[in-house]
Amino acid sequence: MMQGAVVVWILSALVCLGTGHPHKGREDLGTLKQKSVLTDYGQKAPSVHEDNSADHAANSLSMVTSANKGFAFNLYRKLAAQTDNQGKNIFFSPSSVSLALAALSVGARGQTHQQLFSGLGFNSSLLNQADVNQAFHGLLTKTSSEDISAGTAVFVDNKFKPQPEFLDALRQFYLADGKNVDFNNSTESAAAINKYVGEKTHGKIDQLVEDLDPDTLMYLISYVYYKGKWKTQFNPAATEEEMFNVDGQTEIPVQMMYMEASFDVYYDKQISTHILRLPFNNSYFMLLMLPDGGLTQLEEHICPMHYAKWLNGMRRKKYMILVPKFSIKTKMNLNNVLRQMGITDVFGAAADLSGIAEAVSVSEVVHQAALDVDETGATATAVTSVGVVMKSMMDDVPELRFDRPFMVLIADSSNNILFMGKIINPNL
Structure with a gap:
């Protein structure tokens, strides 16, 4: 039949x-x-x-x-x-x-x-x-x-x-x-x-x-x-145009958001990747993963074991973070x-x-x-304009600059993963 x-x-x-x-x-x-x-x-x-x-x-x-x-x-x-x-x-x-x-x-x-x-x-x-x-x-x-x-x-x-x-x-x-x-x-x-x-x-x-x-x-x-709205919001006045390195050969202008504060961070030496946790004002959070090199090694190794290691090993430190406004x-x-x-x-x-x-x-x-991310927060299933963060002028505070391809996910306090992806070009 x-x-x-x-x-x-x-x-x-x-x-x-x-x-x-x-x-x-x-x-x-x-x-x-x-x-x-x-x-x-x-x-x-x-x-x-x-x-x-x-x-x-x-x-x-x-x-x-x-x-x-x-x-x-x-x-x-x-x-x-x-x-x-x-x-x-x-x-x-x-x-x-x-x-x-x-x-x-x-x-x-x-x-x-x-x-x-x-x-x-x-x-x-x-x-x-x-x-x-x-x-x-x-x-x-x-x-x-x-x-x-x-x-x-x-x-x-x-x-x-x-x-x-x-x-x-x-x-x-x-x-x-x-x-x-x-x-x-x-x-x-x-x-x-x-x-x-x-x-x-x-x-x-x-x-x-x-x-x-x-x-x-x-x-x-x-x-x-x-x-969700960020627990600590970015200041729109601090957002400025900067260049985003798409693939080592192509640079594009983006609106880069800037904030200096204490964040939960982790550096995974095994895969040379910085992990940044940005909490919303509820029980959810966004995780941004920025490898030192390309995304290949991170993508090959990412798994529940690494995910648990990151969250359990995070420490609160003062950082300057620069994150592009983006829509996916x-x-x-x-x-x-x-x-x-x-x-x-x-x-x-x-x-x-x-x-x-x-x-x-x-x-x-x-x-x-x-997904839409801006200075106030994030909306999954939303599509909006792309933005960027102003670069820091202080040298004594470590910096996390998301000006090259990175991964993103949204999860809750029980670590249920709602959304996941990678940002290659914030303008697409």
């Missing part, structure tokens, strides 16, 4: 399903009656009130959080190694990617499910789907405030009827919104998806989709939005990268997504994300 198609967009992460044999009927996720959720292949998952134990839930959350960190660095290394990404800025939300794929795994079975779990770094001998669902529910309810929001949504074609257990699980554990649309009307359905994404990203991304295949059956979207906006296809991470069957005829519907498979996984 010919497989249908699923498209996954991530920053928004989209799962679009199509099939040669449309299922008749219509169910709106928002109007489905609450049912028991079958998340572990026929085994009823414990509800929030019936959880086996607080210790088990906490242990599952810890394992999923640890796996998410490993997934973030693994995905970054794969993206950085892609030929198409050489010499380009990279920015993505590993939290959004793992959220979308974990939600997709609810409907996966057999080898397809095993590959998703393995690719995400979940130990299937210690974690089942119910554990993962509960863990993501905990992570999502934690990331709900004025500063940050995350969640999923399902746009279902009027003629398509996914398994109700799949929809129930997404609503209960992944906080999914549900909408019925007519994908035969591509203009109207694209407008509905873009309007939803625009609202969830506070207008920062409002054109997620353009052309929609009329054979589309479902889009599954995951989103992560963050806006990316859109990338993740199909090949996920295949390299062992997630292969989901894209072809071998896909078993029967927990969603029969004869469907993933056709495309695409990630779109953006």
Whole structure:
């Protein structure tokens, strides 16, 4: 039987399903009656009130959080190694990617499910789907405030009827919104998806989709939005134009922000890299990684072990820091990268997504994300003008000058990595 198609967009992460044999009927996720959720292949998952134990839930959350960190660095290394990404800025939300794929795994079975779990770094001998669902529910309810929001949504074609257990699980554990649309009307359905994404990203991304295949059956979207103000803000009056060394041969003018204060810093001698921690006025922070040479050695070695070493080894010291104002906006296809991470069957005829519907498979996984950094703070998924910092005139205070390619990530106090990337050219 010919497989249908699923498209996954991530920053928004989209799962679009199509099939040669449309299922008749219509169910709106928002109007489905609450049912028991079958998340572990026929085994009823414990509800929030019936959880086996607080210790088990906490242990599952810890394992999923640890796996998410490993997934973030693994995905970054794969993206950085892609030929198409050489010499380009990279920015993505590993939290959004793992959220979308974990939600997709609810409907996966057999080898397809095993590959998703393995690719995400979940130990299937210690974690089942119910554990993962509960863990993501905990992570999502934690990331709900004025500063940050995350969640999923399902746009279902009027003629398509996914398994109700799949929809129930997404609503209960992944906080999914549900909408019925007519994908035969591509203009109207694209407008509905873009309007939803625009609202969830506070207008920062409002054109997620353009052309929609009329054979589309479902889009599954995951989103992560963050806006934070620096705990200590840069003075805009101190921002001046300076040169940024892109590749040793190319210099470009940028607006460089300047601040002299005490910062948490670490120097990793093993990979000759300075690490700077810039806290926001909440529980989140930005980590900037500046290698003495090029980014290659840092990218080859970056992993959870180094990340933990940096944070644990940081000491507070007085520095002059110069950081460019910058905007990063990316859109990338993740199909090949996920295949390299062992997630292969989901894209072809071998896909078993029967927990969603029969004869469907993933056709495309695409990630779109953006970040804006200025004197006041940072907005993930925002795109704004590029700026720079004034250079220091004092010689007795050590200096950290981010005037060449560097890496960046945003994480919370539990070290959950929301966003990650590298800045090659602040003006792109």
